[in-house]
Amino acid sequence: MTVRFVHRLTAPAPGWTTTADVIVVGSGIAGLTAALELRAKVDRVLVVTKGRLSSGSTVWAQGGIAAALDPEDTPQEHLQDTLVAGAGLCSEDAVRALVTEGPQRVRELMARGARFDTQPNGDLTLTREGGHHRDRIVHAGGDATGAEVSRALVAQLEAIESDPGIEVIENAMVVDLLTAAPDADGRPGAVCGVTLHIIGEGTRDGVGAALAKAVIIATGGIGQVFRSSTNPASATGDGLAVGLRAGAAVADVEFVQFHPTVLWQGAGARGQQPLISEAVRGEGAHLLNSHGERFMMGRHELAELAPRDVVARSIVQVMKEEGSDNVFLDCRHLGREFLRGRFPTIWERLAERGIDMGNDLIPVAPAQHFHSGGILTDLRGRSTQPGLYAVGEAACSGVHGANRLASNSLLEGLVFASRAAADAADAVASGVVRQSQPVDRPAPTSLVPATMRPQVQAIAHAGAGPFRDAAGLGEAVEQLAGIRARFQTTQPAAVVPQTAEWETSNVLATASVLAVAALAREESRGGHQRTDFPATDDVNWAARLAATLDPDGRLALRRAPLELG
Numbered sequence: 001m002t003v004r005f006v007h008r009l010t011a012p013a014p015g016w017t018t019t020a021d022v023i024v025v026g027s028g029i030a031g032l033t034a035a036l037e038l039r040a041k042v043d044r045v046l047v048v049t050k051g052r053l054s055s056g057s058t059v060w061a062q063g064g065i066a067a068a069l070d071p072e073d074t075p076q077e078h079l080q081d082t083l084v085a086g087a088g089l090c091s092e093d094a095v096r097a098l099v100t101e102g103p104q105r106v107r108e109l110m111a112r113g114a115r116f117d118t119q120p121n122g123d124l125t126l127t128r129e130g131g132h133h134r135d136r137i138v139h140a141g142g143d144a145t146g147a148e149v150s151r152a153l154v155a156q157l158e159a160i161e162s163d164p165g166i167e168v169i170e171n172a173m174v175v176d177l178l179t180a181a182p183d184a185d186g187r188p189g190a191v192c193g194v195t196l197h198i199i200g201e202g203t204r205d206g207v208g209a210a211l212a213k214a215v216i217i218a219t220g221g222i223g224q225v226f227r228s229s230t231n232p233a234s235a236t237g238d239g240l241a242v243g244l245r246a247g248a249a250v251a252d253v254e255f256v257q258f259h260p261t262v263l264w265q266g267a268g269a270r271g272q273q274p275l276i277s278e279a280v281r282g283e284g285a286h287l288l289n290s291h292g293e294r295f296m297m298g299r300h301e302l303a304e305l306a307p308r309d310v311v312a313r314s315i316v317q318v319m320k321e322e323g324s325d326n327v328f329l330d331c332r333h334l335g336r337e338f339l340r341g342r343f344p345t346i347w348e349r350l351a352e353r354g355i356d357m358g359n360d361l362i363p364v365a366p367a368q369h370f371h372s373g374g375i376l377t378d379l380r381g382r383s384t385q386p387g388l389y390a391v392g393e394a395a396c397s398g399v400h401g402a403n404r405l406a407s408n409s410l411l412e413g414l415v416f417a418s419r420a421a422a423d424a425a426d427a428v429a430s431g432v433v434r435q436s437q438p439v440d441r442p443a444p445t446s447l448v449p450a451t452m453r454p455q456v457q458a459i460a461h462a463g464a465g466p467f468r469d470a471a472g473l474g475e476a477v478e479q480l481a482g483i484r485a486r487f488q489t490t491q492p493a494a495v496v497p498q499t500a501e502w503e504t505s506n507v508l509a510t511a512s513v514l515a516v517a518a519l520a521r522e523e524s525r526g527g528h529q530r531t532d533f534p535a536t537d538d539v540n541w542a543a544r545l546a547a548t549l550d551p552d553g554r555l556a557l558r559r560a561p562l563e564l565g
């Protein structure tokens, strides 16, 4: 069944308009970094964020930020570890930018007020995570790195809130990108703003338009595409979906990282689930099957500390063999005092749910955790669509390839947000980007009721989870196309346009592209594992898959070079 995608969501016409030089969408590490950098370089920045300034995955990050800060460590070694994790699909240029600029960006973050854990002599405490051959992870509050990063960046932004050069609109969802008149082939013109819907109460109401010379998408991940995820509720793939509808290429969408040890809260649990950090296994916790046996012994030389995807798939296999829904994490032998001191956040979250980390086995199962794919960008964060940038988890900058190295994503947010902000500021100053007039993109439009979300998530979970095959993916592609077909319209909206419906439409669009790309990639690599094509196929598939919408709404897949310059 060929079911087209739409170029815009059903939404009321904007009732008000505002303008800026650059709009930043999202306020995680990537959005806040971009906004702070831009403020010093352009006259007017507008930050739009779906929740409060602290919303997004950033605040939930536990482990830390990877950077070659130890005098014994080098960016070259960090580069090697990253390339190995990326399984042949990283952009080496992008990784080089990440690892060479990373240490300086982390120091700047500290200058902005972030306080990382230190040793008694004042040196940063650096730890190691899976896949790193050096101690190079800075962390804060033991396992509360993201909360500290977010606190520091939000404080910086709040300190300049009265500055007329920066406006922050919280509780506002960007529904679509505004684009200029289409080209001769009917493709959307340059991005020149956003439509946004004010969710809460404020000085503005309903749907408005914000016009700008450039837009930076920093909307984070896609966790809500799956039935369970470590990502917060805001991670509905909005950036990927709005970018695609506005003509931008998205890439590496099939590569999804499933975290092996996410608290299992029963078959009915949906949405964000508590993460039990890899660091707990790093400190010596064991994984047990329902007979109390350590099943990772003999499956991998590193046992519980095997790469994340290996552990996640082993757990899924054990669950399948046993007919169970979860396995167990055992850290009782590590001692209550140690556990409470080393993992205060995890200890608290488990205690709230009646689990005593020092005495009880912790039920865990894999859940979606990180998306390597997103809006395809070059080394300066520029998408394929003029006027549009993407940074952080919403982007496919090429630093993660087929699989992310632990703690590289916060670093990506810092490094590429700085790069994109610098480039956007230059483009504004030099007149390379100008304010274009937006035009309406053609019908049909679409709006999917929020009640469909569990169905979409169940399809994604069944077909595009840690193990995939042609039959399951083919079924997912068909079922998702069927749902898209039901809710496309040229008529006035039958479904009431509001946040949950726009988000669910984005979840459906993202799930659809993911399933199509995963079906096309007939090999196994990193975060994409096919039981029917279990080997990595470097002859045919050492390439990036990019997807764009044709003017008629057909999804076109093509191979994109790994290096975009």
Ligand SMILES: Cc1cc2nc3c(=O)[nH]c(=O)nc-3n(C[C@H](O)[C@H](O)[C@H](O)COP(=O)(O)OP(=O)(O)OC[C@H]3O[C@@H](n4cnc5c(N)ncnc54)[C@H](O)[C@@H]3O)c2cc1C
Residues within 6 Å of the ligand: 025, 026, 027, 028, 029, 030, 031, 048, 049, 050, 051, 052, 053, 054, 055, 056, 057, 058, 059, 060, 061, 062, 063, 064, 065, 066, 145, 146, 172, 173, 174, 175, 218, 219, 220, 221, 230, 231, 232, 234, 235, 238, 239, 275, 369, 370, 391, 392, 393, 394, 406, 407, 408, 409, 410, 411, 413
């Ligand atoms: C539990 C957990 C633990 C993690 N631990 C680590 C770790 O230790 N180290 C590491 O490097 N990475 C870690 N990660 C991954 C890392 O946190 C994320 O990849 C990173 O924070 C993403 O940052 P971001 O700025 O791109 O997006 P986010 O921090 O997710 O922010 C996205 C922002 O966009 C806004 N937004 C979304 N859609 C819209 C819209 N339509 N309109 C307006 N605003 C919108 C959201 O409200 C939010 O403000 C972890 C992730 C999770 C969930």
